[in-house]
Amino acid sequence: MSDLYGKLILAMAILLCSAVVVPFTAEKRKLAGWLNFFFVAVAGAILLSISYSVIFVKSLPTQLVSVGPLNIYFLLDAFAGFFLGIIALMAIVSAFYSIEYMEHYDDYGLRSYYGNYPIFVLGMAAIVTVDDLSTGFTIAWQAMTITSYFLVRFEHRKPEIVRAANKYLFLMELAWVFIVAAAFIAGTSMGDSIHAVTRSLGGAHGAVPYLVYGLIFLGFGFKAAVFPFGQMWLPDAHSIAPSPISALLSGVMIKTGVYGIIRTFFWMVPHTETFHFSGAFWGALIASFGVVTLFIGTVQSMKQSQSKRLLAYSSIGQIGYIIFGIGAALFMVNAESATLQMLGLIALVGVIYHVLNHAVFKGLLFLTSGSVLYSTGTKDLNKLGGLINLMPVTAVVAGIASLSISGVPSFSGFASKWTLVSTSLLAGGEAPFLVIFGIIALFTSAVTLSCYVKFFGMTFTSAGAEWGVGREIKEVPAGMLIPKLFLTALCLLQGLIPFFYFRTIIGIFADSGGSLVSAAFRNMHVQDHVFNSAMGVSVGIPGLSSVSSVAVPAVLLAVFAAAFAFAAFLRRAGGSKEREVPTWLCGYQDLHDKTRYRDKSMFAALRNLLYWTGGNVKE
Amino acid sequence: MDILIAVINVLIFLTLAPLFEGVVRKLYAKVQSRMGPPIIQPYYDLLKLLGKETLSAGNWAFRIAPMMALASIITAVSLMPLGYTPGFLTQYGDIITVIYLLTLGGVSVLLGALSSKNTYAMVGASREMVTIIMVEPVLAMTFILGALKAKSLAIDAGMMSSLNGSYGISMVLMLVVFLMALQAFVARQPFDIAEAEVEIMEGPFIEYSGPGLALFKYYMMIKQMFYAALFVAVFVPLIYTGYYVVDVAVQLVEILMVFVLISLLGSTNPRLRIDQAVKYYAVLIAVSLVAVGLTAYGI
Structure with missing residues (x-):
């Protein structure tokens, strides 16, 4: 069964490959659109098949996967599979829509758009599947945030758009700091799985658990656009991005915040005699x-x-x-x-x-x-x-x-x-x-x-x-x-x-x-x-x-x-x-x-x- | 048997709604020292309008809006346990469904108004939407009050809570609020702000003629009767004999009394402006929240 993790890495590799290859064809706008759709659809189909088998066949336990020089914990249970499915589905639909839609921006090149789109999808897919709050989480969050920043500031010759995009980037990095800080306050080191975080949280007393949960809620609250944090960035970022990206931002990306909140408050809960959640x-x-x-x-x-x-x-x-x-x-x-x-x-x-x-x-x-x-x-x-x-x-x-x-x-x-x-x-x-x-x-x-x-x-x-x-x-x-x-x-x-x-x-x-x-x-x-x-x-x-x-x-x-x-x-x-x-x-x-x-x-x-x-x- | 009750229910509403409208018009006239039309005039009006020419704004939304409005209110009526006897369909909805169905009727009016392109209609639509938003909570809380007592969101359980259980301070409070909102529910003075005949020419309906107008008028009549019947069922549980015919007859007489009240209030009050009305509704919402809060603590 664990070959599903291999398939996950394969899908991510395809997305990465798309980000490298497609921008070279950006001069031919339609061709680049079709190629991007092709790669995203293949990767998306793999992700959907993973999602299907973890939801309807069997959830998998956490596994340490070697990605190049790094060892990162991934978790493909049914809950992650559900979000993975939504991400893959909407990514495919938006990629198809982009082919025609991006035609009307005739004074903007599409190199950056097609370079960032697959990595954005990759980042979202990673954030719901990595099982730590340090190494893997940081890579996923940054992949999602930085690429979406470039996608949001697509019309970069308009100063108000660049301003709004900068604000978006700043607040998302702030949210990242909150979450990673929470993980370290809980007493974990780089690359520890959520299980380890939960275990060390079980030994914490006093105000520490409140601080940890509070910071995580704040961080994911920024991403999910909870009042008053959402008002700071969401209306600007979502309204200025090209529409297929808005669809992904609103339809899918803010749901990663929801995913984080549910994962934290329903899974990251220790059961020990000293700790009362x-x-x-x-x-x-x-x-x-x-x-x-x-x-x-x-x-x-x-x-x-x-x-x-x-x-x-x-x-x-x-x-x-x-x-x-x-x-x-x-x-x-x-x-x-x-x-x-x-x-x-x-x-x-x-x-x-x-x-x-x-x-x-x-x-x-x-x-x-x-x-x-x-x-x-x-x-x-x-x-x-x-x-x-x-x-x-x-x-x-x-x-x-x-x-x-x-x-x-x-x-x-x-x-x-x-x-x-x-x-x-x-x-x-x-x-x-x-x-x-x-x-x-x-x-x-x-x-x-x-x-x-x-x-x-x-x-x-x-x-x-x-x-x-x-x-x-x-x-x-x-x-x-x-x-x-x-x-x-x-x-x-x-x-x-x-x-x-x-x-x-x-x-x-x-x-x-x-x-x-x-x-x-x-x-x-x-x-x-x-x-x-x-x-x-x-x-x-x-x-x-x-x-x-x-x-x-x-x-x-x-x-x-x-x-x-x-x-x-x-x-x-x-x-x-x-x-x-x-x-x-x-x-x-x-x-x-x-x-x-x-x-x-x-x-x-x-x-x-x-x-x-x-x-x-x-x- | 259950299916028969659901059908009879709908038939009662379809046949009697214009009659009650006729009563209201007659009473309005009497208060204003006029002769007034015969009580069965609304039937003539509907029949006449069905045969008249349709002047259309030329899009499908304009065409389907009146049908949607009528269909949504009929669906809501089919769920209603008139005479405290739940019909076949009552089990297939709960109070949230009924609230949404009533809202859908209002939305159809808005759709018709917006698709008619007329500026007066849009003024009316804007006011109608604001009224829906501000009055719906009062309706919702009337249902929720019953639901909290019955510990169920089922329509019959909620509506029969005062019949089956105690009345309580919260129920009295809600009764007062419902009475104060009644004219707004049925779009009569002083809250006929969205239609406002002499000000914006019936607002949402200005471009409608012939069958389209007939369907909208029919929708408004049934809606009035629905709210009157709701009031009677929830707040005035006089008797429950168990004989279907008797119970329905008693409720219909009570509904008639509610219509008398509506006519008297309507014919003696001038229309409010929308900004005045909104502040009034805000107070009603606050009071009904208190009533629901009291119920939650069992008072």
């Missing part, structure tokens, strides 16, 4: 950070007038849901009551499910806004509007992605957000603060909806592009449609068969040994409390009423479809004829650039009420 304290703390992040991030997103900034802030908000879920789960699994423990395990499943869902729909949304940028040359929602008939496929894709991220039933965001919200509401009887957190999360999903009503509404419906954009707007070429359609199909699938994902994720936690919860996942028979009903999911937990909560997308979809058919029948029943007419503004004016509604007026009352949350756009 205060899971309740850390859980409540992380959940509080998460709730603040999801609320502030989403509200700030609602205020944005640039499509990519809106999506970037919304990533902070969605990460907030994930961090909140991690905290709530950590709190609950460390509780005394069996009911809470079970709810905690289910919340953890929801967290991982949301990681996957967010990677897909946020990647999709960034590719969509990239397509709009490609066709119109602008990201400003004040100048866009009415693209629905000009870019019909992109419009449908954007609509589905928006519904998914807003958590409309039967779409993918619903199932995962439902898990997070329902577990924290059900925990209310024993942990009242979680109810309040759950309500804030529920309220915030209405705000999320408003972000995407605005994003979709001001881009595809309404009116404005005919005056705001001074060129002919066409649908993007097939090379940019295919990756989007692929992700759309995946997105729909994730919404329709949540049970499959639930069961897989339960298996992942049960298989990945050594964590706080792997025994619980096996002993408490989580799968017996999560039921499959007509393709949906329901949760019944001892201590609560017989069946406590359900989400059944397929049945709801069928009812909705029947009701929709009835509405369609009513619409035709009277034999009404349809005629297209110009917009009617009460007879005094026609609709033109001066009389149309602009994005900056949208939700003005709410924006004023929530001015204190920051992230306001200056007019």
Whole structure:
């Protein structure tokens, strides 16, 4: 089985080789794009096969692998395999999208882009598979950070972009210092595996464990964009990078921070007689950070007038849901009551499910806004509007992605957000603060909806592009449609068969040994409390009423479809004829650039009420 | 039997919603010393509109928005245990699903408004979205209150919590908040800010005509009845006999009383501005949070 580690190194070698070879062909832009796609796809396919076998066949234990002169611990358990799979999938999709997309930067060469792209992917793949916090971690983190820095500052002739990229680099290096410092404070030396770190942490007393966990949370918190650290770099970095890179940054890279946080607080926990890990304290703390992040991030997103900034802030908000879920789960699994423990395990499943869902729909949304940028040359929602008939496929894709991220039933965001919200509401009887957190999360999903009503509404419906954009707007070429359609199909699938994902994720936690919860996942028979009903999911937990909560997308979809058919029948029943007419503004004016509604007026009352949350756009 | 109840449920809402709308219009007229239209006028209106010409903005979003709105409210209604009798579909959703379905109805209105390109419609859409964001938490917390008592997020358990258990201070507090938000739920004065006939010409619906308008109007009527029925089921558990017909009849009479209340409040209040309304809603959210907090501590 250990030849999987060999395959991992092989995939990384292919990526490295791509970074060396492809830049030489950068003069021929299309060829370089195809070559880059080819290498990334081969490496990605290998990574996906590794991911498949560790998730569905068997997790592997830690192994010391010699990479050139270095000996580095790698760990390919099901949990790492899950993140590895997401990284590989999104890397392939983005590489394909890049082929056509990078054509529109005709005044920038692609040498640096194709030199950095594969190493960026390599860095992300390494960071979820290395099993130390010193040597291997540093190599992986730097590979990911430095290459993404060059990718973010792709348009290097614009000073504001370089400034934002420099800030990004500085903060990521700071985060690295925090994490590595934590590892040394814990009392380890270079190259020690996480097991060794955990062991030496077990002998620590007093404030040391708090310092170690605090620094690690801070470091990965920077990467995952937890409030207030995320606001410092994410909106700038994600909105200025080329769109396929934004898709990778938002969809995948910030998830490595999530990976780090979960690995730390669920795996790096010693069990000794002198050391008591205060899971309740850390859980409540992380959940509080998460709730603040999801609320502030989403509200700030609602205020944005640039499509990519809106999506970037919304990533902070969605990460907030994930961090909140991690905290709530950590709190609950460390509780005394069996009911809470079970709810905690289910919340953890929801967290991982949301990681996957967010990677897909946020990647999709960034590719969509990239397509709009490609066709119109602008990201400003004040100048866009009415693209629905000009870019019909992109419009449908954007609509589905928006519904998914807003958590409309039967779409993918619903199932995962439902898990997070329902577990924290059900925990209310024993942990009242979680109810309040759950309500804030529920309220915030209405705000999320408003972000995407605005994003979709001001881009595809309404009116404005005919005056705001001074060129002919066409649908993007097939090379940019295919990756989007692929992700759309995946997105729909994730919404329709949540049970499959639930069961897989339960298996992942049960298989990945050594964590706080792997025994619980096996002993408490989580799968017996999560039921499959007509393709949906329901949760019944001892201590609560017989069946406590359900989400059944397929049945709801069928009812909705029947009701929709009835509405369609009513619409035709009277034999009404349809005629297209110009917009009617009460007879005094026609609709033109001066009389149309602009994005900056949208939700003005709410924006004023929530001015204190920051992230306001200056007019 | 269960399936039959779900169907009957939907049919009751589909047939009676326009009647209650007629009652409201009649009462509005009486308060304002007018004759008013016959009570069954809304049925005539719907039928007439279905046959009228459709003036279209020329994109698919404009076409599907009214159908989506009606479909989402019908789906929500099909989950509802009218007369405290859960239908076949009640088990297939929980309170979070219902909340999202109601929101989807609002979103369809927004989609229609935005795709109509009309500036007045967009003003209305912006206000509608703000209202959804600020009022939805009150709705959510009404459900959550019941859920906390019943220790389950199931729709019937949550809605029947006051029938099965104690009422408590928190429930009274929530009742007050729900009543204060009622006009906003059903988009009547003083909170008909998004439509505001005389100000922005029915806002989101300005470009709609014929069947599209009929479907939106139908959606609004059913939505009103849904909120009235929700209020009755959660807060006024008068009797529960176990006989389906009697229980439904009692609830329908109670729903009628709620509509009388809606008409009286609506016809005697001037419209607020959106910025005033938002501050009002913020207070409601704060109070309902207190109510939920009290419930969590079992008060």
